Amino acid sequence: MASRNQGSAPRALVVEDIKVDCLILMHMLHKLNCEATAVENGKEAVDLFLERKTFDIVFSGKDMPIMSGPEAVAKIRTMGATEVKIIGVSADFGAQEAFMQAGADVFVPKPVKLETLQSMLEVVISKKNMSG
């Protein structure tokens, strides 16, 4: 299980319009001691970055109303948010390519496993430790 880094919990953003999926992912992130925020579509995610909110890791669904996951990822990267780890999450074939082309770091198929989340967060925490 991811451990707290001197009280600095990883800040995660969940971008997901399917309520059940969002509930499960948020629960997993809380279990892994993350500070997790959820939004319902890509535009809301982009708006948070425009408000200069910072996150260590973003989990984004693909097909969402108003703005899709890959579109949001591309915009977030264009805004200069290159350090945040972005994970594309989808059950659809072809989603991986869309996410990676948009600038995501990793793609994981749905449903996401707790162990998968844990290993990703460990990378994020280790990076936070190194940067001080």
Place this chain on the structure above:
Amino acid sequence: MSAANQLAALIANMFATGLLDDQFQQLQMLQDPSAPNFVSEVVTLFCHDGERIIGELAKLLDKPTVDFDRVDAFVHQLKGSSASVGALKVKNTCIQFREFCQQKSKDGCLKTLETVRINFYELRGKFQTMLQIFQVGGDVRGGHPQLAMGPVGDAGASDPRLFPQEVIQSGGIDGAACWDDAYSTPLSEWRN
């Protein structure tokens, strides 16, 4: 039969009949004392959302000109949430449904919607029974050491010992009850 055994029998039946897959066990593994109502929250949300989506699909397919993109978007949502809770039959029907959306086949969509509706309500009935067991379960510890986690909650309150992993992993019970909807109540009468 104790509540824990009833629950085990019900869930074993749901796995055996293809209603649920391993993903449901993943959900159960996520429940812990800090989130004692997690599985029932997910199940309740799935049922409410699923019913809403099926209603929207029926409206869209009732129109003289069908917006297949919108239909597909709703089916995508139902497929996603089904996969996340382990609702295998519903998920598989949604996969077929999306193919008919891609083909822009109204007849195919209507037929598949009916199958989705049947599979969803079958599952919902079982989930209702599951939640009812919690409400009338009494002391589910029943000599099961792993379930001895504290005093029994108020009658009707969610019990943190519900969906204990040991019960779920027991893989069924000899002479498991054949669950039907005899004890089901309409969704509107659900607690929460």
